[in-house]
Amino acid sequence: MTDSLELIKASKYILIVTHINPDPDTISSALAISNFLADQKIKHMVYNRDIKKFQSLKFLSRFEKISDVLPTFYDLVISVDCGDMKRFGFKPMADTKIINIDHHLSNEDFGTIDLVEPNRGSTAEIVYDFLMENNIQITKEIATALYVGIYSDTQGFATSRTNKKTFDIISHLVGTGVNPGFIADELLRKDSLAKYRILPRVLDTLTLHKEGRVATIYVEESTLNECGASLRECEDALDMALNIGVVDVAMFFRVLGNKTRVSLRSKNGYDVSALAAKFGGGGHKFSSGCSISTLDINEAKNMILKEIDEKK
Numbered sequence: 001m002t003d004s005l006e007l008i009k010a011s012k013y014i015l016i017v018t019h020i021n022p023d024p025d026t027i028s029s030a031l032a033i034s035n036f037l038a039d040q041k042i043k044h045m046v047y048n049r050d051i052k053k054f055q056s057l058k059f060l061s062r063f064e065k066i067s068d069v070l071p072t073f074y075d076l077v078i079s080v081d082c083g084d085m086k087r088f089g090f091k092p093m094a095d096t097k098i099i100n101i102d103h104h105l106s107n108e109d110f111g112t113i114d115l116v117e118p119n120r121g122s123t124a125e126i127v128y129d130f131l132m133e134n135n136i137q138i139t140k141e142i143a144t145a146l147y148v149g150i151y152s153d154t155q156g157f158a159t160s161r162t163n164k165k166t167f168d169i170i171s172h173l174v175g176t177g178v179n180p181g182f183i184a185d186e187l188l189r190k191d192s193l194a195k196y197r198i199l200p201r202v203l204d205t206l207t208l209h210k211e212g213r214v215a216t217i218y219v220e221e222s223t224l225n226e227c228g229a230s231l232r233e234c235e236d237a238l239d240m241a242l243n244i245g246v247v248d249v250a251m252f253f254r255v256l257g258n259k260t261r262v263s264l265r266s267k268n269g270y271d272v273s274a275l276a277a278k279f280g281g282g283g284h285k286f287s288s289g290c291s292i293s294t295l296d297i298n299e300a301k302n303m304i305l306k307e308i309d310e311k312k
């Protein structure tokens with residue numbers, strides 16, 4: 001039994017914490033653990049502040065039990081896919097023990113136990129290792145959740161951190177009865193109409209800088225409202241901008257609260273986590289984000305562009 005499983009068994013009530021503005025990796029990693037804990041009759045809850053706005057993974061076992069209300073008592077937090085504690089969306093009670101499971105390069109090792117591996121393609125893969133190291137049976141329900149996390153965070157097995165280990169895990173998961181075709185239908189073929197209304201509007205803002213190496217796009221609140229779309233429905237535009245042959249770095253700007261939020265994506269070895277860090281942000285080498293204290297998207301854009309060298 002590993003130290004983390006010992007800590008789990010010694011706890012009275014476990015709070016599994018996923019990150020704000022959730023993605024499939026954080027939710028799937030949490031549900032894989034939740035299914036294991038439920039199988040073992042270990043008391044716990046999965047918390048996500050924004051779960052009401054994220055309903056696309058309803059097909060996963062125990063999804064309906066995810067809550068946006070914190071329990072009154074918990075003595076262990078298991079955080080999944082959270083680079084820092086701000087991503088929790090709340091401040092844990094003092095002295096709470098934390099198992100920190102994550103793959104962000106910028107992870108701050110804030111846990112009592114840190115299962116942090118920045119070279120892994122998804123947090124779900126680290127959850128898989130935890131289960132295997134403890135000889136826990138991977139049921140079809142657990143396997144389906146893990147598959148979703150891995151598939152999604154590796155963008156369909158296409159990111160640089162996808163390797164043989166990833167496929168060995170996937171092979172095992174599919175062997176337990178996971179249905180890749182069904183999952184692809186659920187993940188890829190459930191778009192809203194609003195998404196196809198907002199995407200051309202966002203792509204219309206596309207501008208190239210630095211001899212075409214840097215692409216920027218943005219969206220304004222009023223455009224989102226006109227299309228009835230959410231920020232998540234704009235995200236494909238960022239991938240599209242990065243897919244342009246000459247582009248190494250793509251950036252997506254939008255005003256959130258009293259700041260301009262910037263998502264950064266890169267390819268060809270360009271490290272955007274270093275760029276994000278200059279503005280107090282973080283993330284992965286090829287996928288990062290930061291916030292800039294201005295409501296003027298153009299000003300934010302110029303500030304970041306200034307930090308990028310003219311030539312590689």
Ligand SMILES: [Mn+2]
Pocket residue numbers: 025026081103121122123153
């Ligand atoms: Mn992740």
